[in-house]
Amino acid sequence: xxxxxxxxxxxxxxxxxxLVLEGVxxxxxxxxxxxxxxxxxxxxxxxxxIGPSGCGKSTTLRLVAGLERPDAGTLSVAGSVVADARSFxxxxxxxxxxxxxxxxxFPHLTVARNVEFGLDRLxxxxxxxxxxxxxxxxxxxxxxxxxxxxxxxxxxxRVALARALAPRPAVVLLDEPFSSLDESLRAQVRxxxxxxxxxxxxxxxxxxxxxxxxxxxxxxxxxxxxxxxEQADAPEVVFxxxxxxxxxxxxxxxxxxxxxVHRALLTCEIGIVSTVxxxxxxxxxxxxxxxxxxxxxxxxxxAPARVSSVEYHGAFVLHHVRLASGRTLRSWQPHDxxxxxxxxxxxxxxxxxSPTLLVGDRAVTSPPADSLKLGSSAxxxxxxxxxxxxxxxPR
Numbered sequence: 001x002x003x004x005x006x007x008x009x010x011x012x013x014x015x016x017x018x019l020v021l022e023g024v025x026x027x028x029x030x031x032x033x034x035x036x037x038x039x040x041x042x043x044x045x046x047x048x049x050i051g052p053s054g055c056g057k058s059t060t061l062r063l064v065a066g067l068e069r070p071d072a073g074t075l076s077v078a079g080s081v082v083a084d085a086r087s088f089x090x091x092x093x094x095x096x097x098x099x100x101x102x103x104x105x106f107p108h109l110t111v112a113r114n115v116e117f118g119l120d121r122l123x124x125x126x127x128x129x130x131x132x133x134x135x136x137x138x139x140x141x142x143x144x145x146x147x148x149x150x151x152x153x154x155x156x157x158r159v160a161l162a163r164a165l166a167p168r169p170a171v172v173l174l175d176e177p178f179s180s181l182d183e184s185l186r187a188q189v190r191x192x193x194x195x196x197x198x199x200x201x202x203x204x205x206x207x208x209x210x211x212x213x214x215x216x217x218x219x220x221x222x223x224x225x226x227x228x229x230e231q232a233d234a235p236e237v238v239f240x241x242x243x244x245x246x247x248x249x250x251x252x253x254x255x256x257x258x259x260x261v262h263r264a265l266l267t268c269e270i271g272i273v274s275t276v277x278x279x280x281x282x283x284x285x286x287x288x289x290x291x292x293x294x295x296x297x298x299x300x301x302x303a304p305a306r307v308s309s310v311e312y313h314g315a316f317v318l319h320h321v322r323l324a325s326g327r328t329l330r331s332w333q334p335h336d337x338x339x340x341x342x343x344x345x346x347x348x349x350x351x352x353x354s355p356t357l358l359v360g361d362r363a364v365t366s367p368p369a370d371s372l373k374l375g376s377s378a379x380x381x382x383x384x385x386x387x388x389x390x391x392x393x394p395r
Contacts, residue, residue, distance in 0.1 A: 017040045017041055019040070019170075019203065021039045022073055023038060023074065024070050025072040033068075035228050037060065042203070044198075046218055047222055048205075048214040048215075048220075051223060053209070059227075061205065061207055066090060082094050095169050097171070098173050099161055099175065100160070100177070103159070103177075107149060111147075115135060115159065118167050119166055134165055137162065138192075152185075153181050165200060173204075173207075174205070177206070211250070219234070220233060230246055239251055239252055244358075244363060245361040248356060259286050261283070264276050266288060269325055270329075284359070286364070288355050289363075293350070294353045294355065295329050296349065297345045305321050305345050306345070307339045310340070317338050319333055323347065
């Protein structure tokens with residue numbers, strides 16, 4: 001199932017999207033690269049593309065750049081079709097800039113000459129002016145006559161960005177541009193890069209394998225799995241309302257418990273999780289997604305759950321808790337709260353939590369069409385007999 005991203009407003013006055021993929025497919029023999037991808041990106045938007053190795057994110061970038069030819073579908077840049085069943089525009093004519101993981105600077109050219117590369121259609125004076133403008137933007141004017149080997153990793157990355165921006169592309173593609181940098185430098189260079197893209201109003205697509213980076217950088221996050229776009233939405237929506245089991249587990253830590261909705265109450269092994277508005281007439285088995293920050297603990301000598309391991313993470317402490325069923329939940333606690341291994345704990349859900357519900361592997365926000373109505377006769381999941389379902393949520 002492909003998630004289509006709403007990247008542009010509708011209507012006759014709607015601005016032209018910077019990048020549009022419609023049903024784009026790429027296969028390598030029997031292997032799936034990208035499958036029927038639909039995505040529309042607004043001008044000036046910064047989108048992060050994330051997924052496990054082999055999910056199709058780098059293939060998507062190569063298709064946009066013109067380094068691969070799609071097997072099906074249409075790809076447009078700034079309103080112009082650059083690839084479809086009848087036509088294919090070469091990379092240098094696509095108005096697409098590239099920033100690679102290894103920066104790919106020309107070692108025999110100075111910083112200024114690297115940035116100037118690709119501006120051959122401009123006059124000498126125009127090239128000089130544009131290079132000066134870009135080097136000022138990335139704060140490297142004082143290094144214009146240096147060579148790449150004389151620069152730090154962060155400086156090389158900024159030169160690569162300036163070179164990509166120099167021809168005023170419609171879209172800049174960044175393929176894991178920070179992964180080769182030290183952790184201490186990475187965050188600062190990332191902030192500088194994002195600021196530069198926003199200051200210039202440049203549309204960016206950033207491929208990353210880092211979930212924190214994807215959520216903190218992008219105005220939208222596109223999550224891919226096995227060549228398919230699973231979800232494309234604002235970072236907070238992807239994290240708080242994942243569209244599938246895969247997105248929930250890949251974008252942050254998530255645990256899953258069998259649960260049941262009865263009389264609009266969501267109940268599972270740890271008790272009542274929450275109310276579910278709109279489900280009053282349903283009787284449905286689901287899985288509930290619980291993230292560690294949503295799981296509350298308190299010591300309770302008679303509780304069947306036990307702390308099985310504790311991990312210190314500085315500001316927070318991660319507790320692994322084994323439930324009576326043998327299933328495990330994780331819980332973040334403040335740095336000064338540490339329950340020793342073996343501690344009996346009562347496990348509840350933090351106040352205000354509205355967890356994601358899954359039927360199969362897809363998230364649902366309303367009862368499935370084929371769900372049972374109250375009064376129907378059907379087998380219920382073990383552990384949730386009718387006479388033990390609470391009738392109100394504890395305060």
